[in-house]
Amino acid sequence: MKTYLPTGNEMVAIPLLTEQGAAIESINFLHMGYKGIVEIAGDPASEAALFEPFIDIKGKEHKPERVAWRRIGDWVPSFTARFTGVPGLALEGTVLAPLEERGFVYRLKAVNAGREALDITLGLRGNWTETKHTINETKPVIGQKFVYESGWNHSHVFDFRSTVSVFSFAPIFEGAMDVEQVEEEGDSILYRFGKKLSLAPGEAAAVDFYWGLGFEEVGSTTAAKEMLRKGYDRLLSSTVSWLDERRQHSGREELDRLFNTNLFFNFFYASGMTMDTEQFVLVTSRSPRYYVSAAYWDRDSLLWSFPSILIADAGHARRMLEYVFDIQMRNVGVHSRYIDGTVLEPGFELDELCAPIIALYNYVKRTGEADIVNEPLFAKGIKRILDILATKKHQDIALYETFLQPTDDMIVHPYLTYNNVLVVTILRYLAELMPDRASLTDKLLGMAEETRKAIYEHCVKDVDGKTMFVWSVDLEGGWNVYDEPPGSLTLLPFYGFCDWEDPVYKATVEHIRRPEYLYSFAGATIADIGCEHAPHPWILSIANSLLSGRKEHFLQMLPHLKMDNGIACESVNEQTGECETGEAFATCAGFLAYAMYVSFYDKEAAS
Numbered sequence: 378m379k380t381y382l383p384t385g386n387e388m389v390a391i392p393l394l395t396e397q398g399a400a401i402e403s404i405n406f407l408h409m410g411y412k413g414i415v416e417i418a419g420d421p422a423s424e425a426a427l428f429e430p431f432i433d434i435k436g437k438e439h440k441p442e443r444v445a446w447r448r449i450g451d452w453v454p455s456f457t458a459r460f461t462g463v464p465g466l467a468l469e470g471t472v473l474a475p476l477e478e479r480g481f482v483y484r485l486k487a488v489n490a491g492r493e494a495l496d497i498t499l500g501l502r503g504n505w506t507e508t509k510h511t512i513n514e515t516k517p518v519i520g521q522k523f524v525y526e527s528g529w530n531h532s533h534v535f536d537f538r539s540t541v542s543v544f545s546f547a548p549i550f551e552g553a554m555d556v557e558q559v560e561e562e563g564d565s566i567l568y569r570f571g572k573k574l575s576l577a578p579g580e581a582a583a584v585d586f587y588w589g590l591g592f593e594e595v596g597s598t599t600a601a602k603e604m605l606r607k608g609y610d611r612l613l614s615s616t617v618s619w620l621d622e623r624r625q626h627s628g629r630e631e632l633d634r635l636f637n638t639n640l641f642f643n644f645f646y647a648s649g650m651t652m653d654t655e656q657f658v659l660v661t662s663r664s665p666r667y668y669v670s671a672a673y674w675d676r677d678s679l680l681w682s683f684p685s686i687l688i689a690d691a692g693h694a695r696r697m698l699e700y701v702f703d704i705q706m707r708n709v710g711v712h713s714r715y716i717d718g719t720v721l722e723p724g725f726e727l728d729e730l731c732a733p734i735i736a737l738y739n740y741v742k743r744t745g746e747a748d749i750v751n752e753p754l755f756a757k758g759i760k761r762i763l764d765i766l767a768t769k770k771h772q773d774i775a776l777y778e779t780f781l782q783p784t785d786d787m788i789v790h791p792y793l794t795y796n797n798v799l800v801v802t803i804l805r806y807l808a809e810l811m812p813d814r815a816s817l818t819d820k821l822l823g824m825a826e827e828t829r830k831a832i833y834e835h836c837v838k839d840v841d842g843k844t845m846f847v848w849s850v851d852l853e854g855g856w857n858v859y860d861e862p863p864g865s866l867t868l869l870p871f872y873g874f875c876d877w878e879d880p881v882y883k884a885t886v887e888h889i890r891r892p893e894y895l896y897s898f899a900g901a902t903i904a905d906i907g908c909e910h911a912p913h914p915w916i917l918s919i920a921n922s923l924l925s926g927r928k929e930h931f932l933q934m935l936p937h938l939k940m941d942n943g944i945a946c947e948s949v950n951e952q953t954g955e956c957e958t959g960e961a962f963a964t965c966a967g968f969l970a971y972a973m974y975v976s977f978y979d980k981e982a983a984s
Contacts (some may be wrong), residue, residue, distance in 0.1 A: 465491020500571025783864025
């Protein structure tokens with residue numbers, strides 16, 4: 378099975394870097410005008426990649442074999458490869474998407490560890506066949522591909538046009554290439570760039586391939602030239618310094634690698650800058666491998682992605698809040714939206730309505746910026762959320778309805794226990810955030826207490842001889858026992874609703890973790906909760922368990938937790954720990970990183 382090592386920066390995502398051959402199958406960028414991501418790809422029919430390293434010896438081309446990888450700074454992919462029939466020759470490669478640059482560098486370094494001199498051509502080849510647009514589903518973009526020589530980079534430029542330019546990408550090199558072949562073949566544009574090298578025994582030489590992205594020729598070529606002027610070493614050093622400032626260390630290599638890589642995957646794949654308008658946006662994932670990629674969910678971005686971003690970079694977290702309270706606020710609580718804030722999938726979700734307040738509260742508690750709630754943007758958003766919340770209340774009982782569950786699936790009953798716990802949480806949080814408004818504070822605390830009492834009165838039932846929280850009720854006698862990892866009953870104390878020793882809570886958790894519960898996976902190698910939406914253990918459940926104090930449980934599973942090649946996915950096989958659903962789930966990676974931080978890295982929590 379093919380595996381990938383995604384990387385990227387704010388502008389360019391490289392989700393399909395193959396572990397087996399160090400080829401890049403596609404790159405993509407966010408596009409506000411198209412409300413999603415635009416993907417530049419090779420030819421999947423012939424398995425010809427967009428970018429692929431090679432070494433040519435005596436007219437015979439060799440591809441990397443026996444490729445071994447590491448991540449510099451737990452993010453930048455770097456490999457060493459060997460070649461059958463060429464003893465002593467090694468190829469080292471690094472795919473670096475430098476911070477704040479519109480492009481990336483593919484460095485290739487040949488090492489002659491043999492006893493004889495070698496004459497080689499070290500190069501990068503590729504095939505641009507497909508141009509695709511993704512918002513959940515991927516479809517071809519209609520337009521025309523062009524390639525031509527340009528004085529701006531003294532090389533070639535690749536353009537995609539639909540009447541006018543849609544985007545352009547272009548290489549630049551330190552000095553002229555010895556091999557520069559470009560041809561059009563059917564619907565594809567094929568290229569081959571290479572540098573001839575003579576390596577004495579023990580000698581090594583590197584070639585850097587800078588690729589810039591832009592709206593048209595000048596933008597893409599100068600983006601590449603900017604990186605060339607700075608140079609690979611400076612770009613790598615500044616990127617690694619930035620990563621090192623945010624990495625965490627526990628002394629346990631396996632734990633640290635999992636935490637840091639998922640932290641950075643969340644950072645760069647759950648947010649980014651649009652190429653056409655340079656606007657900051659939030660998405661579920663910038664990888665087209667995730668089945669609902671390139672769109673926005675309040676819950677995903679604010680309950681899952683936001684907490685670990687807040688730990689790593691408070692300034693970035695502030696930008697997240699500004700984007701939500703500005704662009705996304707007019708449709709807050711609606712199932713999913715495009716990156717410009719318009720509705721993608723309709724349907725009200727109560728947990729999503731609550732998410733911005735929870736994120737705002739956590740931001741204030743960590744940064745101390747209490748005045749943020751008085752800024753017009755945030756004050757207006759708070760009012761809108763409370764106004765919408767009021768329309769969802771039962772006419773006689775202080776419980777609030779939802780149309781969809783936290784999995785985005787249809788409800789069984791409209792009043793979910795977990796969702797109403799979030800209502801209690803945000804009402805308490807708002808009261809704490811606005812202590813100078815006594816009348817409003819009293820009202821909010823009164824509303825919170827009414828809902829807390831309503832939950833205990835209407836959402837607690839006797840099940841198999843034990844009193845426990847049920848999943849949902851209709852307030853007409855109907856209720857069901859269930860749990861969902863995206864909004865789990867196991868988190869009720871985490872949100873401050875009840876004590877960890879509350880007997881009703883303990884009975885609830887014991888019930889959904891018992892072997893008889895269909896989605897408990899008790900006794901499996903990965904023993905954590907799933908649900909009907911994906912009937913395998915969820916990574917969100919593993920994070921929920923960590924936030925519930927089950928550290929040893931997590932450490933027992935850690936050696937088996939393969940996920941999507943070390944990156945969070947939706948669910949994993951209960952025996953193998955390998956991905957079952959939802960590859961490249963960026964916001965989930967953020968929540969996993971946050972739960973790991975609380976459990977293993979937060980010195981205040983540990984004390």
